[in-house]
Amino acid sequence: MTDPQPSGAFAWLQEPWGRALRSAALPAPHLFTSRDVELREDEDEWVSVAASLGVTPERLLLVRQVHGTGVAIARRGRALPWPRPEADIIISDDPDVAIGVGVADCAPILLFDRRSGAAGAVHAGWRGAAAQVAAVAVRAMRDTFGVNPAELMAAIGPCLGACCGEVGPEVVEAFRRGAADPSGIDAWFRPGADDRSLLDLARANRDQLVAAGLADGAIVDSGLCTKTHHERLHSYRAARDRAGRMLGAIRAVRRR
Numbered sequence: 001m002t003d004p005q006p007s008g009a010f011a012w013l014q015e016p017w018g019r020a021l022r023s024a025a026l027p028a029p030h031l032f033t034s035r036d037v038e039l040r041e042d043e044d045e046w047v048s049v050a051a052s053l054g055v056t057p058e059r060l061l062l063v064r065q066v067h068g069t070g071v072a073i074a075r076r077g078r079a080l081p082w083p084r085p086e087a088d089i090i091i092s093d094d095p096d097v098a099i100g101v102g103v104a105d106c107a108p109i110l111l112f113d114r115r116s117g118a119a120g121a122v123h124a125g126w127r128g129a130a131a132q133v134a135a136v137a138v139r140a141m142r143d144t145f146g147v148n149p150a151e152l153m154a155a156i157g158p159c160l161g162a163c164c165g166e167v168g169p170e171v172v173e174a175f176r177r178g179a180a181d182p183s184g185i186d187a188w189f190r191p192g193a194d195d196r197s198l199l200d201l202a203r204a205n206r207d208q209l210v211a212a213g214l215a216d217g218a219i220v221d222s223g224l225c226t227k228t229h230h231e232r233l234h235s236y237r238a239a240r241d242r243a244g245r246m247l248g249a250i251r252a253v254r255r256r
Contacts, residue, residue, distance in 0.1 A: 005227040007153075009220035017048040019232070023155045025220045028112045029098070030250035032157040032222070035234050038244030039051030039102060053098040053249055060098045060249065064085040067127040069136045072161050074099055074142055076252075088123040088138045092252050104234040105226050107159035107201050108248025109134055109209075113147040117253035124159075126167060129204045130174040138212035139155055149213025154220070157248045158233050161225025162200035166192050171199065180211075188247055 003012045009025045018036020023160040031052060037045045043057075050060040061079060063072050065085045072085045074092035082097075090099040091111075099121045101108050108124030113119070122128075122137045134154075141147045172189055176182040188204040202221045210216050230238035234246050 001231060004232055004253045006158075007223040010222045013093055015048075015062045016050045017045060017052070020052065021157065021222060021224075021254045022130040023220050025042060026110060026112055026153055026155045026250070027114070028117070028250055028253050030110050030112075030155070032108060034228075034248045035244065036233055037247075038234070039247055040244060044168075046185070049249075050098065051249060053251060055096070055251070059096065060084075060100060061092070061103065062091060062235075063090055063123075064221070064237045065101065067123075067125055069128065069131050069133045071136065071140045088128055088133055089120065089140060091118065091120040091137065091141050091144060093118040095252045095254040098249050098251045100247045102245035102247055103157070103159065104236045104245050105160040107205050108157040108246070109137070109205060110155045110157070110248055110250045111137060111141065112250065112253075113141065114143070114153060115151045116145055116147055117255035118145040118147055119250045120250040121248060121250055124201070124205050126165075126171055126199060126201060127174070129201060130171070130178045131206055132178055134205045135210045135212040138214065140211065150215060152214050153218045154214060155220055156202050156205055156219070156221040158222050158226050158229070158246070159201050160199075160227055160237060161202070161219070161237070162190065162198050163200055164225055164227040164237060165199040166196050167199050169195050172197055174219050175204070185211055188219075190252070241245070
């Protein structure tokens with residue numbers, strides 16, 4: 001199978017369990033998995049993917065995602081035992097654990113602070129994006145670890161693209177309700193069939209990160225649509241309940 005071509009900031013790599021994406025722009029151990037693993041109940045898959053991040057499975061920390069803006073914090077020396085709380089954001093300053101979110105059309109966003117080495121993982125589907133989940137994650141890292149948003153870097157992994165992200169008017173209205181400037185959301189939508197619109201989920205999250213203080217040049221986007229490239233990437237829109245999940249995961253780096 002030929003790999004779809006990501007943006008220049010990303011590259012496909014071969015792991016023992018299959019293909020993965022990494023970004024040279026993100027100077028921390030991280031990865032975005034592909035359809036080569038489903039990440040359901042197969043323990044061997046979790047062992048293999050955790051090993052690619054340099055941790056054991058119990059040190060790969062996940063959350064019970066609820067399409068909200070809840071934050072889970074993995075503090076250095078206090079992350080384990082991990083209760084797997086309900087949240088859609090995980091932030092960490094512990095280099096001995098990896099943190100991750102599962103997706104199958106929603107955007108996985110990985111954050112890294114160049115100064116402190118702290119990291120974040122964000123599950124940002126349309127509900128999360130309408131609630132400004134990316135900006136909530138930036139504020140959580142600032143308030144918890146003292147990071148300067150201008151020092152943060154972000155990588156947005158494969159997600160449903162503007163080509164395929166058809167949504168109803170209720171989604172557009174949810175974005176308007178959640179926006180500080182409702183007129184600013186117009187750039188994230190273009191007309192679809194009938195009363196439908198096409199959502200550019202990656203751009204919405206990118207713009208929210210910039211509004212939260214990140215430099216535009218510090219944000220990279222894979223440019224890959226999960227539905228378009230469903231042969232390589234898991235997509236709920238393409239496979240519905242048969243879709244597996246992809247992992248976006250990162251480790252903090254020890255700075256001090």
